[in-house]
Amino acid sequence: MNIIEVQNEIVEEFSLFEDWMQRYEYMIELGKSIELIDPSNKVDSNLIKGCQSKLWLHAELNDDKLIFKADSEAIITKGIAAVLLRVFSNQTPKNIIEANLEFIDKIGLKEHLSPTRANGLLSMIKQIKYYALAFNKN
Amino acid sequence: MNIIEVQNEIVEEFSLFEDWMQRYEYMIELGKSIELIDPSNKVDSNLIKGCQSKLWLHAELNDDKLIFKADSEAIITKGIAAVLLRVFSNQTPKNIIEANLEFIDKIGLKEHLSPTRANGLLSMIKQIKYYALAFNKN
Amino acid sequence: MAFDVNKIREDFPILKRKVNGYPLVYFDNAATSQKPSKVIDSIVDYYSNYNSNIHRGVHSISQEATDAYEDARKKIQEHFNVKDSNEIILTSGTTHSINLVANGFTNLLSKDDEILISELEHHSNIVPWQMMCEKNGAKIKVIPLTSKGELNYDSFLNLLSKKTKLVFVNHVSNALGTINPIKSIISKAHEFGAAVLIDGAQASSHIKADLQELNVDFYTTSAHKLCGPTGIGMLFGKKEWLNKMPPYQGGGEMISEVTFEKTTYAGLPHKFEAGTPNIVGAIGFGMALDYLNNLGFDSIEFYETELLNYATNKLKEIPGFKMYGEAKHKTSVISFNIGELHSYDIGTILDKFGIAVRTGQHCAQPVMDYFGISGTVRASFSFYNTKEEIDYFCKSLERAVAMLS
Amino acid sequence: MAFDVNKIREDFPILKRKVNGYPLVYFDNAATSQKPSKVIDSIVDYYSNYNSNIHRGVHSISQEATDAYEDARKKIQEHFNVKDSNEIILTSGTTHSINLVANGFTNLLSKDDEILISELEHHSNIVPWQMMCEKNGAKIKVIPLTSKGELNYDSFLNLLSKKTKLVFVNHVSNALGTINPIKSIISKAHEFGAAVLIDGAQASSHIKADLQELNVDFYTTSAHKLCGPTGIGMLFGKKEWLNKMPPYQGGGEMISEVTFEKTTYAGLPHKFEAGTPNIVGAIGFGMALDYLNNLGFDSIEFYETELLNYATNKLKEIPGFKMYGEAKHKTSVISFNIGELHSYDIGTILDKFGIAVRTGQHCAQPVMDYFGISGTVRASFSFYNTKEEIDYFCKSLERAVAMLS
Numbered sequence A, B: 001m002n003i004i005e006v007q008n009e010i011v012e013e014f015s016l017f018e019d020w021m022q023r024y025e026y027m028i029e030l031g032k033s034i035e036l037i038d039p040s041n042k043v044d045s046n047l048i049k050g051c052q053s054k055l056w057l058h059a060e061l062n063d064d065k066l067i068f069k070a071d072s073e074a075i076i077t078k079g080i081a082a083v084l085l086r087v088f089s090n091q092t093p094k095n096i097i098e099a100n101l102e103f104i105d106k107i108g109l110k111e112h113l114s115p116t117r118a119n120g121l122l123s124m125i126k127q128i129k130y131y132a133l134a135f136n137k138n
Numbered sequence C, D: 001m002a003f004d005v006n007k008i009r010e011d012f013p014i015l016k017r018k019v020n021g022y023p024l025v026y027f028d029n030a031a032t033s034q035k036p037s038k039v040i041d042s043i044v045d046y047y048s049n050y051n052s053n054i055h056r057g058v059h060s061i062s063q064e065a066t067d068a069y070e071d072a073r074k075k076i077q078e079h080f081n082v083k084d085s086n087e088i089i090l091t092s093g094t095t096h097s098i099n100l101v102a103n104g105f106t107n108l109l110s111k112d113d114e115i116l117i118s119e120l121e122h123h124s125n126i127v128p129w130q131m132m133c134e135k136n137g138a139k140i141k142v143i144p145l146t147s148k149g150e151l152n153y154d155s156f157l158n159l160l161s162k163k164t165k166l167v168f169v170n171h172v173s174n175a176l177g178t179i180n181p182i183k184s185i186i187s188k189a190h191e192f193g194a195a196v197l198i199d200g201a202q203a204s205s206h207i208k209a210d211l212q213e214l215n216v217d218f219y220t221t222s223a224h225k226l227c228g229p230t231g232i233g234m235l236f237g238k239k240e241w242l243n244k245m246p247p248y249q250g251g252g253e254m255i256s257e258v259t260f261e262k263t264t265y266a267g268l269p270h271k272f273e274a275g276t277p278n279i280v281g282a283i284g285f286g287m288a289l290d291y292l293n294n295l296g297f298d299s300i301e302f303y304e305t306e307l308l309n310y311a312t313n314k315l316k317e318i319p320g321f322k323m324y325g326e327a328k329h330k331t332s333v334i335s336f337n338i339g340e341l342h343s344y345d346i347g348t349i350l351d352k353f354g355i356a357v358r359t360g361q362h363c364a365q366p367v368m369d370y371f372g373i374s375g376t377v378r379a380s381f382s383f384y385n386t387k388e389e390i391d392y393f394c395k396s397l398e399r400a401v402a403m404l405s
């Protein structure tokens, strides 16, 4: 699936929920099932700033696609990371760079997008785009 | 005249005025007629703090009475000083210490009594009382 | 006068607000307090009727503003039972106050001197001293914690020596709520000739400190912690100390003569109040003290203790609840974790229920390090909170735990 | 949009006030400005609806307060056309800003270095540097005045050398209203590798400075001078400089890790914003800039110049009138004396007529020393003042002179 298709799929899934509780419960479920970062990659250089709980993000190129893995001490942060990884992992740097982010609004996470929020969503997205830019140049 | 008599006399004089302008004009007149401090006594140690214009106050004992002399760069301050000197100069330290200050309210200078006013009235009174205390001990 | 919390709540406009669809339950009082209308009105009144720059102004509104500013200083003086109003320095807050003292001691200490800092301190009472020690070489010794979150008093006694020049302890710990035995700390320190600075930021909304009785050398607080405005606080310092310390900032107000060759400084308190001060802040600070004194600190303490006990007992029934800080004397602060859950997750879900708590390290990383945790959830109660709010909080917490487990 | 001063006056509640029985005529704008309802309302709104401590708070009102605080920083950034919002440090005012820089340079300069300070400066831009020079031995050189109250530009050029490390000039003199040629001062100083700090406290309510175009290294202002709250101001610093400077105050917010062994500092701007900031102050500051930008700085300047010329011409007709500061470029400030009368006397009588002017040295003793006077009467006009007020002022001034002569 390309990025837009994954985004649409996620938006559809979230649209089934009636309230924030169901939405959060689902995110927490996603957080539990996230593909965890290898412990050897849980290093400071992979730490994302701006989050109240520690949050690691690792990227590596597999063929022409970027594979992201993440982990966090906090399950909600992990859930947010899981959503992002579903969208961005296993995509080409170019597609990642060009991806737009409207789905975040549509699944009710927009409130988390302010730079001052302590959940790291914005920092995560910045870091993902930054990795994509870096690997795109190579 | 003793202090109370002088105070009453001043209160009576001021009671004739109908508005602040007459009162201030009178004070300015008084300021012009003040018995000036000897230039040799216009020294820093005779400067009174807390006034926007320089204000000197000098005291000396003549027999058992304290003689005050003052000067200021500002005529209104001089006027205020003149009123105070009329009350306190040529009185015994003991009488000065015991004097009450209701007349200040009665002649419409109460607004000047706040410690934050820049006219030095309160500082002048403090200094006068301080001199009286000092000379009383001797 | 009975303590009528519903009536008191009407004094606080923000308590009518909804958050995420639920009525706001504000349990983040240790971070900052809410403001009664009286304080807000005093600010509006200032700006609408007598806003002016103070000191040296001849005109009426400048005099009125100066009087109001200096009245605020007097109110602070009276509230803390300070001998001389010149010993009250108005600052922009506790952090500023402590930095002012740290700067003042830079040249008074040298490398053979020691300063004692409790492990319970807020970063604001640690970092300025580390910065000072980098300059003068004085050594920091740490008064350790006990597992109950109290200061280890025996260790304190052992650390005290003739080398000890300064001791820093907060009156109340913001992370745990511990009320420290400052009276005996002060008198013990004085036996060794050390000066004591008590950081009262966290205490001032709960405890009325009598600074003469405490015989403390320095005491600080922030108005925003005690129903007052942001950007204003105070430093009490004994005159002997303040006179010994050089000025902190240079500028208007703090000088008596300025030429390019030589500048002479003004007397206390102006020497330490450079620049146009936070005039409206001072006025609001004074009004906040009036408000609290009118309620009465005894009533406040009594009621808050009731809330604390009520909440503690209810929370203890939640499986996995672990409280940090079980000092015998503490203010209405509960710092806790539930099982392995992260404080951030709990805080996020509680917020969805309209409940404001603080999560994380609470600017007291050494305390967290001591307990080997990355943070806690901190619920801190004020006199305008209710048992019903605590009930709702506990119920919501249980739902959060269920969601997160 | 025509400039409708009567409509504008309705924005300012204080202008309805009477003083000593007369309508307030507020000509003390250079000391502090009055506040429009929008600014006052933004303060009430904050305290009534989303007062909370900022940063690191997970709950909604803490996020709202943080957003509002950071929005204010953005507004300041945009207003001054600053590249990066991290270059805007929120301080408690100009005095604080300048002291922060002076502290930052303490270890960057040594006894062979020179700093140039103009003779026109406010004490806040003199004393901090004197205090710094006592520590590092750098030398102060003074850029002298001309009899018109302008900086002697030739002397400035002569003083500049490879030794010059810093230059301090105010954008506008508070004592005389002189607008300094800061653009050329900055570029000349840069030719010699010196950094330039411009004190914009007195300029900001009249002139919108484009800091990128000016290419200035540091710029400071105080919100209270530009229709904003007391207790808040800003420091712009180029990132290269701010990164070189050590933190000023230690405390919460400005650290990333704290242990008793080692503390690491946070990045810009937080490194320089220790402790709970003046949150409401920042919000009001932002709102004040919105208000002024909505009026438009061009209109403000145009109207104020009209007031200045009108008043200057009228005042010149008063026998004995002597104006200090006749710079070609000046803001709406008139500093004067009448004959031998003392400024204090004039100010006192004017106050009796409800007119607020400032008298004395205006925190600029070197300027007074230059002219050999003990002080002046300073009437400073703002865009909410009127020609009718100036008429009344001149008439009252004549009566005051008559009474005092």
Ligand SMILES: Cc1ncc(COP(=O)(O)O)c(C=O)c1O
Residues within 6 Å of the ligand: C252, C275, C276, C277, D030, D031, D093, D094, D095, D096, D122, D124, D125, D170, D172, D173, D174, D199, D200, D201, D202, D222, D224, D363
């Ligand atoms: C030119 C100038 N610099 C500095 C200051 C000091 O500003 P503040 O008192 O707000 O710190 C002022 C205000 O009086 C000023 O006019």
Ligand SMILES: Cc1ncc(COP(=O)(O)O)c(C=O)c1O
Residues within 6 Å of the ligand: C030, C031, C093, C094, C095, C096, C122, C124, C125, C170, C172, C173, C174, C199, C200, C201, C202, C222, C224, C363, D252, D275, D276, D277
């Ligand atoms: C114990 C303690 N000390 C110091 C501070 C710092 O106070 P402020 O941020 O108002 O300067 C706080 C507030 O967080 C505190 O709780």
